[in-house]
Amino acid sequence: MGRLRVAIVGAGIVGCAIARELSRYENLDVVVIEREPDVGWGATKANTGIVHPGHEEDPDQHPLRARLCVEGNRLWREWARELDIPIKFPGELMLFFSEEERKRAQRFVELAKRNGVPEVRIVDGEELRVLEPAASPRAIGAVWAPTAGVVNPIQAAIAMIENAVDNGARLLVETEVKRVRVESGKVVGVETSRGFIEADIVINAAGINADEISASAGIDTFRIWPRKGQYVVFDRLAQPKPTRVLHTVPTPITKGVYAVTTTEGNLMIGPTAEDLPPDRKRDTSTTREGVEYVLREGSKLLERIPPRRLVIKTFAGLRPEPTTRDFVVEAYQKPWGLINAAGTRSPGLTAAPAIAKLVAKLIAEELGVELVEKRGWRRFRRGIERVRDAPWPKLVELVKRDPMYGWIICRDEMVSAAEVIEAVKRIQRIGARVTLDGVRFRTWLGMGRCQGSFCRVATAMLLSKVLGVKPFEITLRGKGSEYAVGDVKALWRERLGERRT
């Protein structure tokens, strides 16, 4: 068999991880197809960002989740180092407040043993206070899981796709896959909003829409419904900022709420867990009730919660909840060539690198493709050098190297023009559309306490110059979201024009 054409549907964290993994192989020609203008704009950009240890997954109920979570946690350490992804591993404390909760928490120590998660144990109140002084004094103890991590999920997806493209994969954005075409029991490609794309293997990593993609290929074994999670983010200077990931004990009804200090240094609390009907797969609106719930739960975890006025952002994401409860990562003989990487609810982010490895294994073992390693596969990728993270001597050096590092566009997050320009180059290199959101996610511009009220217009002007387009053609997130409606006299011209005709 010669080179195989592989189409990955969806450039979320799962699709990007698969693209990176498959870019290792000489005989695979990988294309990632994404309906949005850029990568990671679904569940990837709006979740808790936790690399779970794997002690909350019941291997009897969902064995794949349990296995891939533990393996993913291990792989993240390697991938984050190779791809320069913002990550940390502070460990997680699941706080309990009563003897009854302690009993329920004990179960997670047992699950940890069964799943092979190292060093998970119960700590008493005193040790808890040493591990996390910001934890609520009402907590009588906790389940301590030292392998828990926190990652910047959208920057992780960006890093993976950059690395994949660097190794020959291609990305097609603003292209919506309508259905998988199957002929005589074999996948032959995908029908998209921009026409038919031939493929020998189609990997379905379409997140919230993965059920529809799968059904279009004849595998109608699961449905996916959206589960909304709302979050609250505080100002970087707001205290307390817990060192560890704090979590309430999950109940049969709720998965519990987390309080984490993000990789960017903000206290973040969430999520809610609201099941939506299947027709609301784009509803990422926040609600007053959701925000209040999150703040109330968060105040249980922490000794105190910062005042409401220090909230700098609220947002919501949709997790893809499968009817199977477990992940659906499998290859089929009929139709040959379809591989599902679906149902990737939590801990989908954690599992993503492990899912990618499993997909490669399915291609080799189930589809019988002998994978040939590329010579000169590039394992490493560097992130954008950031003013905010650089010590002064390093800044002096950066400014000497590139004068634009000295021009700070975003005052809160200390983002320079050099970083913005580098982000634009990188967006173009992977073949995505340049948008204000795309630049924000790569540079963290406008994510601070002023939320872009100073820097957004300056960034739009800079982008218009770099791209050679009018500033009002710059969009927040693609067509229909233009930053402005025209030049300042546009409305008068329209009115006068109407009168003349």
Add this chain to the structure above:
Amino acid sequence: MVSAAPERIDVDVLVIGGGPAGLAAAARCAKLGLSTMIVEVGDRLGGIPLQCVHPGFGIHYFGEDLTGTEFIERLIDRVEELGVPYLTRAYVTELIYLDVDRKLARVLAPGRAIEIEAKAIIYAAGARERHVYEINIVGDRPSGIYTAGEAQAMMDLYGLMPGRKVLIVGSGDVGLIMARRFALEGAEVVGVVEIMPWPGGLTRNVVQCLQDFGIPLLLSHAVIAVKGRERVEAAIVAEVDKNLKPVPGTEREIPCDTIVIAAGLVPNTELLERLGVAMDPATAGPRVNELLETSVPGVFAAGNALAINDLVDNVAEQGELAAEGARIFIENSGIPTARWIPVARGKGIRLVVPQLVSGERRVKLLARVSKPFRRACVEIRELGIRTCRPRLMPAEMVSIEISPGSIPRDVEKLTLEVVEHG
């Protein structure tokens, strides 16, 4: 390999911020014979008045009614004539307190990394705007949501039209002026929503900006949510009760493609906070003494970075006062005084600056009341000094002066309060 070294500059006074407070401060410092430097983060000197093409500036300070652009041009000219050096697109990454006579600012500018050592710092970095997340507006986050200052910069600095059908949130002067500004460019302004039962801005502006243009003002209303996918499609507006909570059942949709948030300003204080300066929760700015010195010796604050002012004239005055303070500080290695007497907020007072006085110098206290009062005075209880007005409005600051030597020895604090008289 050659390791890069930062440039090095030594001055008496470093002024952070080249808006009205910083420019007035720098000009006064130069006149007082202090070597001075301004660092401004924007593309040019001037700050926010550069984008204020409406009049109402300088009536007290220059004795003339000027536009914001004219006002700031005069201050820029003054600084240029005095030859005060300045850097633009220059950003202070870090302030370090070395000792009482030396502070170090690490500054980035295009192609430059500079360490500026100064004896005194005047911090005049202005304010930032409260944004959509801070005022509890939920729902979608499409394109078409701007702060008033962002919309103003788009229109009057960069020539961009933000939208066609506009809803303004907040009826302070900024909101009112932006409503008119949009109407003047041919946009349809569907309304100005104000959460309080009274307008936040001056009566003159309510008449000239809304009534003259037939723009509705919705008092005791709040925008609670935004609807729209790519672009704003509507705002969900509700009436609010006495506690400013939305009244269930009063929600309605107002179609619009643009929502402009004019919900007030917050002093820009991140650098001061990182330096460990004591803050006043009432002003959200630093606590200062009568020469506008913060709790860190030799670090002064002026303008909207100190407290939100309603007149640029006061802002410029504060800049000059801070310059005087810097001179006294540098001459004496500190501000000489026998004691600092705190000024407390009494009944009806939302905020007051300065928060500490000595009684040895003439001081002008600036205060803001917490709600409107009719026929009332602002009084310093312990001294019996008062300023009376037929109407006291939160939108208009009240000033009250203390003469040197007028505070008796046994007075340990001063209390500012509103006294109503029948």
